[in-house]
Amino acid sequence: MTERRIGVFICHCGGNISDYVDVERVRQAVEKEPDVIVSRTVMFACSDASQQEMIDAIKDEKLNGLVVASCSPKLHLYTFRAAAERAGMNQYQYIQVNLREQDSWAHRDDMEKATQKGIRLVRAGIAKARASEALSTFRVETKPSVLVIGAGIAGLRASLALSDMGLSVFLIERESEVGGWTRKWGETFLRDKKGYEYVEKLEKDIKGRENITLFTNAELKEQAGAVGNFDIKVQVKGGDAISLNVGAIVVATGFDSYKPSEGEFGFGSPGVITLPDFKQIVDSSPEGKIEVNGRRVKDIAYIYCVGSRQGDEVENPNTYCSRYCCSATVHTAGLVQRKDERINQFHLFRDMRTYGKAELIYEQAAKHGSVFLRFQDAPEVRSEGEKIVVTVKDELSGGDPFEVAVDLVVLVTGMVPRENSSLVGNLKIPLGKDGFFNEIHPKLRPVETVMNGIFIVGVSQGPKNIAESVASALAGVAKSAALLMKGYVELEPFVAVVNNDKCTWCGACMEACPYSAIRKTVAGSKEVAEVVPALCKGGGACLPECPEDAIDLRGYTDEQIRSMITAMAKEVA
Template sequence: MTEKQDEDIRIGIFVCHCGTNIGGFVDCEQLAEYATTLPNVAHSEHNLYTCSETGLAAIRNAVKEHNLNRVVVASCTPRTHEPLFRDCVQEVGLNPYLFNFVNIRDQCTWVHMKETDAAFEKAKDLIKMGSAKAAKLEALERIVVDINPIALIIGGGISGMNTAISLSKQGFKTHLVEKEDKLGGRLKSLYKLFPNDQEASAFLEDMTKKVEASKNLTVYTSSKIKSIEGFIGNYNVEIEQNGDIISLNVGAIIVAVGASVFEPTNLFGYDGEKSITQLELENKLKNNEVDANNIVMIQCVGARNEERVYCSSICCMTALKNALIIKEFNPDAHVTILFRDIYTPGIQYEQYFKKARKAGVLFIKYTLEKLPLVDKNEIKVFNEYLGEEILIPYDLLVLSTPLIANNDNSDLAQMLKVPLEENNFFLEAHVKLRPIDFATDGIYICGSAKWPVDITESTTQGLAAASRASRILSHETIEVESSTAYLPEWNKSLCKGCEVCITICPYNAIIKNEDDEIEIIQALCKGCGTCGSTCTKHAIEIKHFNNEQIMAEIIAFGGKIIE
């Protein structure tokens, strides 16, 4: 179709009494009568409850009897009842998008109960506007996207491995790409795991066995993502492994690249020997190299300050864990933790905190304004509670440093066209209700790549990502929103290629294709319509809310335009 075709419009209008909720305030019979005077209206009637089985039958009969090709129901709200009526018209062979809703209850009789004359006039106008829009409605094709049921997981740490194992178990062919030569990520460098002191190596070994046993899973170690093209259901990905390029086609992508550890250069005498990080301590504990008697740990080193506002959330538990391990080896050791707030939420972590206090670990609060001062053999810390400075001797100082975003996150983000937040962690679609999704469908995020998390949350999020991706991969095709933005053939010549639409689309649904033409990827568009109202040349149209339809509503209310 290169231009719009006119058709004979036959509208049916059904006015609902909703018991007395509408009928008790306005005369529905008269409204139905008024409706017959409107252009293109071939039939109108009023029903006690249009949404009841009787009412729905009346719609179906009228469509057949009067050969209607548009249906308007004037009743309650589309938010609750539109799906019902759409199904109803579909049953008699009408495209569901040829149905239009007019709200004369929630937004008319219920809110103008004492002004029934005005409510009646308003209901008339609303029906007139709804009918005018109905005349301009177009049948919309269902948009169907093919799904290649294969997953790609970027990052073979704890969360990525869990995603991969689960997807493989669910029966999906899965590719797991890791840039290092072994799987495991941060887990490789840990000694024991809180809260039950399990050996990290044993945990990792168990996990690695599961990966190896996964029939549908292919692992690519020492590999890097080179390029990603495409959209939900159909991504072309290039991986570089030892100089070779491997091409994959996948339906969904999971980002599980983890995070890096902040190095406390020039902070608290950090030298890697007497002043070390928690991660370095883990290594020493693993090799039984800790022979210090006075151990001091400082929390929030390089975190919760002006430069890095956030709390890394795992360091308190790490410190408690290592303090307890030291105490276990050497009950006479003095372990002091200098903290700002102890972050041990929930049940087990709070118990762990209690356990550390019982074991004799000393906790001293410090503030950002008065940071501890590290001398050669002792640490000065101002304690507000006592109102004085305390001197603590030490022979090992351990700095709890935060997880920070990987410095190559932005490269991956650009390839995937997904956003990062201000600390360069990946930004999910919605922090509250879509914690594992990106705004772009088909791409998911889990583990510390999104925000610092411990093992427990990493496994949880890894599995959660498997679930989110499985929703897509489980289907040969998926149907996406039909009322999307599009660039009709007949408008293509209008487009000047200014790309403003690309800039404002929150879903990266608009691209410039190989022919240098604007292309709207229907599979990604959510139909907000902002590109339509932004398009500098009015070339983009919004299905079901196009300019012609909205203008028809405006004119129906306002009268004819005087040009």
């Protein structure tokens, strides 16, 4: 083993650290640690000058290990890795110690103990650096093709955009025709363009593309492989399974409309229908009147937030807002008013969220006689002869109950996750508490999942309107293209490795891996476990399962962790 030469830089963070931790004492306590060649304190480690100081030290002292004791690695891990790389050192031999979030900020009341803790933390970092290996990213070749699951508005639009970039697209749709929910709609907000016309146009475009293959009545049956190289089996109804090989997967499976339970706001009795059903009736109604079940509608009550923003009154409540419904309802009210201006429309709502440009359609609805009543407690629905009577406690009248007798109650139902458990099982991408697919970061990585190369777009990720779904779909396209256009992906080296000498192939590691990254293989004359690096997330679930201690995790080896614990346990003088 080569001689270790380690540099330690302890950051003041302009006082954020040094006000509560005596950084000079920490430096003095660690400068004599074995292999420590350089130890300094710096005012701001992340400043250009300090980074240059580190680079110079690495070069001058021929360092092969670097420890910066500063803030959370979430903030500056990549900053200092890059600095190490610029100095010609292996970036994976850089170790960050979090002296701010885990020490100075947490122990402002006791500088002595905070300083002692700081010493232990930095010692552990040094120990980890001493046991670090020079690692490198590894490359995976990618296939220039994408599987798009779901041919609703998001899937259709994503397919076209992927095709525009020269990628081959396999678009699969469970139903017999494409278009999903959007195909059902006539006029849509904000511009009154018809939903089915959007779909017809996209469908025509898609059929003209040579690099898009559309399968309807088709479902994903199996998924194996990893980013850049997924093996897919698609089952077409009444046909053979089709095998495909793709570099990325775009999930655009959309949503189900919330189905109220029997009796929920009178659901199930005649004259109580959901917004999606009512919208289709309005779309197909002639000018001059609207009829439901053969009866002319004169008065309508809309009850908002059905199946959205639920509270503890139901089991497994949908606590989220479905986003599209307020805008869709006031837009529908506008269509109703244009068909028959004599119809009285009462909107019983909790909060009016016609956000963004949809505010204008709320304004239009209000101008044309729609009455808006805000409630806190859910309205009650009962029938009374030919009419349905809705009782609402009007918030603006101090919660006094009023009754409105109507011919039609429209339940403004929200969006719920699609029922497709087999797909969820196949893709292994996590669901959020709300049942929609979970992204990595809601703001910065909104379409990426923990599974490299699998992207979630449209409402599969969470409630959206058409415009938002399409924007999300195109984000998925951009991320897929960024992955595939280069021809390869570079992955971090923190993966599990199997020691073939020790391994006896019992299969326990394979069972433990949630990402199916371990498979059986033959090495020489015996069966051993093999980790597929492209699939491995470095989660470490396999390590404790191995009875032979034959698996180690790069970057977090047993040796490193043990030495860190030892260093941390050492008494502070």
